[in-house]
Amino acid sequence: MADVARLAGVSHQTVSRVVNGHPHIRPATRTRVEDAIAALGYRPNGVARALAVRRSGTIGVVSTDTALHGPATVQRSVEEAAARAGYVATTVTIREATTDELGRALDRLVRATVEGIVLVAGSDAALTLARGADFPVPLVVAQGDLTATGSAVGVDQLQGARAAARHLVELGHTRIAHVSGPLGWPEARARREGWLGELAAAGLDAGPEIEGDWTPASGYAAGLALAPADVTAVFVANDHMAVGLVRALVEAGRDVPRNVSVVGFDDIPEAAYLLPPLTTVRQDFATVGRRAIEVLHGMLTGVPDPGPRLTTPVLVPRSSTAAPSTAVRVAS
Incomplete structure (x- = not known):
């Protein structure tokens, strides 16, 4: 960056502002800096590049602080699917899925410049918030009620x-x-x-x-x-x-x-x-996580994902079920 500043005849701070897309730069100055960048083949680091094109490469995940198998597994599958798709997942965990806590979590992620958010919280409060709020970034809800919000995925x-x-x-x-x-x-x-x-x-x-x-x-x-x-x-x-x-x-x-x-x-x-x-x-929680990221990616790129929003669960018969018996109860 110092070489770019010398060639363009500006300060290091001015080069940084141009790279980061700062709006208050004179056009002639911006042109000199951009010409110097091209002449030197300068490549800004990933953070600066992301800021310059308004892309952070980061998605937010909101989940409840719970030991329940379903939500915890969906959260993990969303994070893994995000990594495979080239995103960095930033997760905010809340204690209860109330409207206030969810709102604060979503605001925190938006301020962190995430590109989109996956909400892993199946309560009515979460769905009401997702349906009624006007978010500055795309939002996908990972649950099974597609009538509550159009951008939902889940299990049938x-x-x-x-x-x-x-x-x-x-x-x-x-x-x-x-x-x-x-x-x-x-x-x-x-x-x-x-x-x-x-x-x-x-x-x-x-x-x-x-x-x-x-x-x-x-x-x-x-x-x-x-x-x-x-x-x-x-x-x-x-x-x-x-x-x-x-x-x-x-x-x-x-x-x-x-x-x-x-x-x-x-x-x-x-x-x-x-x-x-x-x-x-x-x-199939792994598929739910993958589909959430695929739908969110489609929203971010403007290419809607045509795949199914619901996955079909499978009955697994084991030994806790049998035909009804006329046997008497076991003595207590």
């Missing part, structure tokens, strides 16, 4: 839940309960809707329904409540709650799957090694 929660309920119906169960996630989450509502829809299609009434909070503790409480109920199967809205539910049922003398079949959702790494191994619905 409804079809995944229908597959889980259908599996139980095909085994012969007619009294199928549901432990939902918190119904302020679109994913929880979609899984509940899928359960209801599949039972209705089979001509069955819905069994008991209990709202959980995604944690094993809430699944355990639901299991204690359902243990005396006249049900032979339970569809649980995530695997962590299913873990708690199975323990509660067994402690109450209900064998899984001899007395009660249990299906989870997510296919956490531990699901195949539980006792019994858990039948569940596998979500």
